[in-house]
Amino acid sequence: MVEIIPLALPTSADAASLASFGREVRGLSPGELNQDEFQLVSDLLYQHGLLLFRNCHLPPAQQYALTKRFDPASETYGHGNNEVDQSKRSILHPYLKTIPAVPQVQLIGNGTVYGHEGIAQANLKHATHTISHKTVLSEDEMSKGYTRFFRWHIDAALYNLSPPKVTTLYGIQVPQGPKQTVRYDDGSGDELQVPVAPTAFVSTKTMFDMLSPELKSVAVRGRVKYAPHPYVWMSTAKLVNNGLAVETEGREVPYEELPPWEESKIKVHPMLWKNAVTGELHFQVHPTCAAEIYVAALPAHSRKEGELYPEGAHLTDLKEVRALLYQMQRPAIAPKFVYPHAWSEKDLIIFHNRGLLHCIVGTLSEDQVRVFHQCNLAGSDDPIGPSDDDIKKWV
């Protein structure tokens, strides 16, 4: 019998806000779904953003096949097969190891792993704030269990390839350890108690719903231009403490020093991505890869008072771009809106990569071994923005 049950939320969560976010699915084998079962799973995913299956057996080839069912025309890994392995300048390079037989599936985690799926030895590193953030917690603070978010993101190359529709994350070995406390250190005093090395998720539907009317109007009219090779571009820059933005200090790699790039491969996406099943709008912006913002002018004859950028705008000043995005995104990462998943071995999470942001969290020592398989596939199309009716409704 198939059971669909709400996720177990931590006490930090606002249960009402997260009521429709995520579901645990019992009674289905995600690697062996028949067509009706897959359709159910797919609908649930777009409705709830995240699905959890416990005690799964899911070899890499099955994980790839499952991920591909959500976008059958997709072929390559979200960043391109073997691309990240070979691009040593990308900030993703240290964290992703390609599974040789199934290059769309990546080995991620922490510690040293031997003889894994054709990889003789992998030295995995849990992405942690100490290498990415402008200021870091002291050894003393970390020994007391304080930690930070790493980088809030969408899984997407954001150059040349289209954003994956879903990501599958499969926990093979899960480290044990005491709870940690995420400190936002952004002036809010916010803190979030989390299990060891969770993956944190926030709904970008909630992110949109929470905006003021003025910012909703900007969001329906807004588009974001991403930097070429954004993960190389920002590799030399540092993040703000809560992992939601880059500090603007002029440290990005200049465009002329990036690997070769073409204007035609640069990605410009709407700020809002329309959910393929529910029609809802998700504020789906990768904050640390964004370089410029376009805001369309208000439609003719619409009321202009109180509106931001009534005549439209093209923001190219990074400080201004990041300040606007931060203002729009920060409210939705407040502790009560975060679902930090406490992993158990053999958990499979499928998440709607066009409907939420997620973040690696926590600090692990070398002996806390974490072994995960991750798969997402570059989308076969680009996300769809708000419809004319959406624009009419929100400007």
Ligand SMILES: [Fe+2]
């Ligand atoms: Fe990710």
